[in-house]
Amino acid sequence: ELKVEQNPLFLSMQEGKNYTIYCNYSTTSDRLYWYRQDPGKSLESLFVLLSNGAVKQEGRLMASLDTKARLSTLHITAAVHDLSATYFCAVVLYNNNDMRFGAGTRLTVKP
Amino acid sequence: EPEVTQTPSHQVTQMGQEVILRCVPISNHLYFYWYRQILGQKVEFLVSFYNNEISEKSEIFDDQFSVERPDGSNFTLKIRSTKLEDSAMYFCASSEFQQSNEQFFGPGTRLTVL
Numbered sequence: 522e523l524k525v526e527q528n529p530l531f532l533s534m535q536e537g538k539n540y541t542i543y544c545n546y547s548t549t550s551d552r553l554y555w556y557r558q559d560p561g562k563s564l565e566s567l568f569v570l571l572s573n574g575a576v577k578q579e580g581r582l583m584a585s586l587d588t589k590a591r592l593s594t595l596h597i598t599a600a601v602h603d604l605s606a607t608y609f610c611a612v613v614l615y616n617n618n619d620m621r622f623g624a625g626t627r628l629t630v631k632p
Numbered sequence: 633e634p635e636v637t638q639t640p641s642h643q644v645t646q647m648g649q650e651v652i653l654r655c656v657p658i659s660n661h662l663y664f665y666w667y668r669q670i671l672g673q674k675v676e677f678l679v680s681f682y683n684n685e686i687s688e689k690s691e692i693f694d695d696q697f698s699v700e701r702p703d704g705s706n707f708t709l710k711i712r713s714t715k716l717e718d719s720a721m722y723f724c725a726s727s728e729f730q731q732s733n734e735q736f737f738g739p740g741t742r743l744t745v746l
Contacts, residue, residue, distance in 0.1 A: 622675040
């Protein structure tokens with residue numbers, strides 16, 4: 522059974538600081554996604570990672586994928602308050618539509 | 633920009649009643665999905681749908697759930713006899729392809745079962 526673990530579950534940061542969120546998964550996958558969710562809102566797609574070594578960056582967020590280690594990271598650079606949200610990673614098994622989400626990381630960026 | 637829409641935004645129902653949640657996927661997308669999120673918890677996969685049939689379903693998607701694409705645009709989730717524990721946010725999503733393709737999520741329907 523595919524399991525997806527995120528850590529930390531809660532993250533409180535000062536503005537301007539850097540931090541990394543980790544996403545581990547238990548079986549072989551060829552697709553990993555990062556989503557952002559604001560309170561009471563839907564899921565916004567941030568990154569799609571499709572191959573080993575994939576790295577994508579958008580603004581202050583950078584995501585990477587190591588399929589051999591079954592690990593993805595979401596790195597936050599020089600955090601700002603607007604990044605406060607819950608971040609989910611999600612993994613899909615090869616040739617499958619069953620997307621499994623991690624528990625989410627609730628990020629709070631304080632001034 | 634095309635987006636997934638869902639109606640209603642909030643549905644309140646009595647335990648044991650049937651509810652139908654509606655979704656309009658992005659028009660050129662071929663794969664459709666339902667997820668649920670119990671308040672404060674993670675997003676859980678329910679079912680995926682392609683070519684007018686279910687392609688995957690989770691253990692949550694038992695006999696009280698069904699999905700349908702009654703016309704060319706709508707995609708519905710029916711819960712036959714609601715239970716208190718069905719209270720959650722239900723998200724519809726769609727994707728253009730199966731492989732290598734991101735899923736776009738709708739705004740969600742908050743279902744409250746009393």
